[in-house]
Amino acid sequence: MDHKHSVQKSEYPTEVSQDCAQLEPGDLIEVFEAEDRQHWAVYVGGGDVIHLAVSKLNQEGNVLKDPLSKVVHTSKYKVNNKYDMEHKPRPVHEIIQDATAKLGNKVAFDLLNYNCEHFATELRYGKAMSDQVQKSEYPTEVSQDCAQLEPGDLIEVFEAEDREHWAVYVGGGEVIHVCVQNFSMSKLIQEGEILKHPLSKVVKGKGYKINNKYDMEHKPRPVQEIIRDATAQAKAGIAQRRSHPASQVAAKSRAGF
Incomplete structure (x- = not known):
């Protein structure tokens, strides 16, 4: 599997269906929901992703499998396996197996310590990582x-x-x-x-x-x-x-x- 491909901003598709052929199972998908907010998911093939969806009512995370087109909706996205140079990706079958096993699980969401990017990177690399929120910039002790x-x-x-x-x-x-x-x-x-x-x-x-x-x-x-x-x-x-x-x-x- 080629881990080096990337998508430049000028290439971010707004129509998802025609672009799934470029995706490979195990890829991390970064969805640009707003100027300063992203959502992350793992592509599992067949046009579907598995991701940590957060309820706006109680901030509880739920592991769901959805069509990529539904997750992206009218937003933009790209493949972003950004940690591949630092951390070796796990075998694809293990990523898919573990992601599928988590379906339906409820997860305690924590923006700083376990957000949707932590969930996705943990599946791909075996280690939960996120640079959406740098703790050095976002202190918890005021x-x-x-x-x-x-x-x-x-x-x-x-x-x-x-x-x-x-x-x-x-x-x-x-x-x-x-x-x-x-x-x-x-x-x-x-x-x-x-x-x-x-x-x-x-x-x-x-x-x-x-x-x-x-x-x-x-x-x-x-x-x-x-x-x-x-x-x-x-x-x-x-x-x-x-x-x-x-x-x-x-x-x-x-x-x-």
Whole structure:
């Protein structure tokens, strides 16, 4: 089996059916669900993949076998056996055998320690690996890391594989953020309250990173303005109905758009 083939971004297919001939059983499939989020699966032949699917309701992982076309849907994907140079792939029959044996299993999903990429790489290499979340960048212990933060920074908290929470760091180990009670993925507009909390309380052992991702496109506002406006809203205890995701609310505080 040739482990060296790859697919460049310009070649990412959006129509899956015509491309399965290029895939080989045991290949790792990286699905690009969003700009900064990927899903991973193992190709097992016949147009099917086995993957760790996560319930949005309880964050429980379920091992499923689905057509690749269903998993990709309208997203893009590529073959990405990225660890082949460092770790020898297991024999294909063992990958398929073990993947099939896991079907129907329920797995405790953990974004940092066992996500869908961990599941897929463990099948191919016999070792669970993921560089989606680098622990050095996404500390689980917050207190020792606040020295790296600067007031006005946007903080991205990884609550689940497909959900992030955003806040603005205001110094002293604290952030201001929109807190939604009884959050539901099915509701577009929900009531959120603007609160000031210790970063450690917001993160609660999850992964996070500084992500001032719009700085190249939009000049950040002066720090004193960011802190002043965020603090004023938090003190007022403003509760608003918001149709925008928390990332846009945080970005508006930093960049003013």
